[in-house]
Amino acid sequence: MKVSIRRISQITGFSPATVSNALNRKKGVNAATSEKIFKAAETLGYQQEKTITKIKFVTYRKNGLIIDDSQIFPAMIEGVERQAKELGYETTFSHLNYEDESFELRLKDFLEDTNCLSILLGTEMMEEDYVPFYDYKGYLIVLDGWSDEMIFDGVLINNTDAVCQAMEYLVGKGHTKIGYLRGDYRIKAFRYREFGYHRVIGKYRLKVEPEFQITLGTKLESAYQDMKRYLERTGNLPTAFFADNDVIAIGAMRAMKEKGIRIPEDISIVGFDDIGFGSVSTPGLTTIRVFKQEMGEVAVRRALDHIKYSGKNVKMKIQVCTEFVERDSVRQIDR
Template sequence: MKVNIRKISEETGFSMSTVSNALNRKKGVNKETAEKILKVAEELGYRVDEEITKIRFVIFRRNGLIIDDSTFHPSVIEGVEHQAKLMGYETVFCYVDIHDPDYQEQLYDILSDMQSAVVLLGTEMLEEDYEPYAGAKNRIILLDGRCDKYAFDSVLVNDMDAAAGAVEYLVEKGHTKIGYLRGEFRIQAFRSREAGYRQVMNQHGLPAKPEYTATVGTKIETAYQKMKEYLDHAKELPTAFFADTDVIAIGSMQAMKEYGYDIPGDISVIGFDNVAYGMVSDPPLSTVHVYKQELGARAVRELLSADRTDSKAKVKIQVCADFIERGSVKEITG
């Protein structure tokens, strides 16, 4: 028997007009009433087949240490907006800050809007942040984020393999004392990059000495300041560093140069992300190139794919990166 609004009205005790407004996410129905109606409707097997009319790009902010000054994310945003436009959809941008007093209300509005499909930028998200998004009523895809507890369709950079390739390049250049410029805010992407660094070190039997790891800030100025503190106490330096990001690499390089180290003459450095100003740093920074616009575009294509409409299986797509060789690495001979 087909479930209709009258049946839901009888089960909940609310009027048919209130039920209709709640099912169509119209204003004027308080949150508690709407949640009760939607819950009963779901239990009865009622489905509202609403057409998706827009892409809602949700930018999650935990502390801004990664996304606030990033040149990476504007390119991702451009990819999302361009692809959505090609497919005939408008893009609505939403910034949500986990520390905002009305954060939960914002989530309810975003995740219950059946006329929007959500691209969730999870760069700053930690494992415990994903729970409310797992219960989204609308279609959602995770971009540049990783979650082990809950399953999401997702598009992300193949961070571990890309980092491993960069460290392998240092080994091929003759480096055996390779350090790690470690971002102090440990997002999931950084953990994967560290795993790639350690994998190559282990494969070649090279020591990843604790004293070769410098934990620094994730902005240029904080990376610079923290690197100076590291150099104040360092008794031995590696011949090369792999950095979690270009921003970290460039800030740290400035500190090293102020302390009299030549790059790459004394210390080689590799970054990650291929931000534009890495090309004009002194020296130009060798780095891992991430296809930023393609990340955003791929997320939109996957989100709106007809194959995803009725599929319960979640798909994780990893976009590969390329290594860009510039002038910040010295080859060690002999």
């Protein structure tokens, strides 16, 4: 008969949590208590399962079009490290660069290592990029991404609801001609944000102007150059834009200012992410704040549930709510 932690708890008089912490060599259990628990476990013939002491943070870089210019991922990593440390786990890091010639080898090395809990940064990943991970024998949770096959747990932003809130704000400010600055690399987060944009457009039966659905590069320079080319072709603009993220918004704002377009007097703009540049831009960018560190912390806690509640195989898609940040890039239109 298999000896359980509960049985050791009954024999020693210590709580199951204390027994588990001692057997897993966690902090907070004194030496004398640990010695009694290990002695009882040995006497009872307890067979300890493989102990996991590390959390691996894996950055998946498909092309760098999103994560190279973004400021939000260092904060996510900080959240992972901080929460892991508080719970007594070490954090290690792995980098998978799809464009690197050593990608296949590094991917193979990762898939063969099942001695840790893995958090995979899925921001740039498309559905096909998850396929090699389907047969991974360890535990994997996706941060800022999601597989439609529901193979993994995921922690992501409530993208659609957040954009609905931003669009409702623009409508409340009197805007009925709202354009969309869409990133040219259609990561899943952008597609979910586009759903929110169209949901509010449909709710108020606003007209969708194809010329105001402008596709821009996802880096500061490419967004600026693409917006500059658009403005050279036409002088038509809506009264407001929603941008897929702050990087795109700030690049577009630069091009507009060079053309003498005033923000927010001539055009209003709302971004997404609340990166540092947005708070110091002129004007300050109205945006959607993402709780980056908290997302990392949630991913760690969910990963550790895999140990605490082993045998529970239900997959979870955890959406972390955002906060709307009003600055100076949107004006009220009198009706």
